[in-house]
Amino acid sequence: MKKRVAEIIINELKLKDVTAESFDENLDLIEDLGIDSMELTTIVVVLQDEFGIRIDEDDFSQLTTLAKITSYIQAKKG
């Protein structure tokens, strides 16, 4: 799952010079990459599609790293 989440982040943010395998799971998308709410929202709606879950807007600000996003999705899927 983590690899697929990383692929989605890389694809939606159009990141260069990084692969799903090399993506730092603790890289903070907001603090380190400087993305903001609209870019994060785009990632979230793609993740909802991919994993068949609904993510509440109140939870968006928790989804700041690959590790946190993966944990969140795993918890949602039970």
Next chain:
Amino acid sequence: MATPFKEILAQPEVGQRFEKVRQFFFLRESTYDMTSRCNLRCEGCYFYEGDKQHTEDERDPAKWRSLMEAEKGRGITFVVLAGAEPGLVPELCQVCYDVIPLGAIATNGLKPFPPSIGYKIHISVWGDDDESQKWRGRACLEQQLASFKNDPRAVFVYTFTRRNIDQADFVTQRIAQQGGKLTFNMFSPTVGYEGSGPLTWDVDAFHRTRDKMKELLERYPETVLYSRYNAQVHTDPERSLHARFRCPYPRCNPDTKLGLGRSFRQYRTDLTWDRAAACCVPDTNCDECRHYAAGSSIITARMAQHVDSPESFKKWLDYVDTYLAVWVAGYEKSPNLYR
């Protein structure tokens, strides 16, 4: 059952429009009161309500430049220069433009701006000259039209009240005649105004305004920057923008990690700011706020609430496309997708 997002984007016109608008997801806004002076006194003005009108004006261009450089440093990419009347301090507007070149100026349009300031210029219109005289103390329309004729920066902003709905025909026609652009605003009462002021809304007026907006959108597609969804959400008699979408400005949003709650500031004329009061139209009653500037941020930020169906997402795309055409210099509006 919600339609998968990738299926929504698979419709070519939808996918292309999303790619068009997402180029501007980098915009991070803050707003700035430029001076406490104004050459009008409009009925229900948000600036002359609350504490902000009493701050001392900072008139030193060097201090404004320092502020703008600091704003740029913390990631602000779009400035809105507003209260009370930026046209009275064009030298400060120029300083802002020199440091952060994307933005808009909210003005009554009685004073021209030097061509070297490349921001969008939003000129507030409240009706014909008689109506303007009545509620703003001065006839404005013809002077505004003359001052901004053939100015590509200009967007006339028609503020609907319950008393000027029918005059929108005449005003739109006049703006169309000289090839200008027009968008719509809704008079949004300040705290304490609602229920007592002469421009207080009633349900019938909301419906008539919605019908008028849609009519003018159909009749003047080259002039009116708006969409059917804009008309729908801004004239909802039951729910303000905050009630319907939850306003993300700091005044209503405690979250400091993301979006406007993280980065937005509303600076007063003394270059201070107060998180508790920070929104695009401070001292407006949030329960009655249908302001165009508020919607531009609120609804744009709520993409996640519009991805359940192709129709819903088209509405959102129309709204964002309208927002960008109104606020960002050089951005051209495309035909609305939701009809």
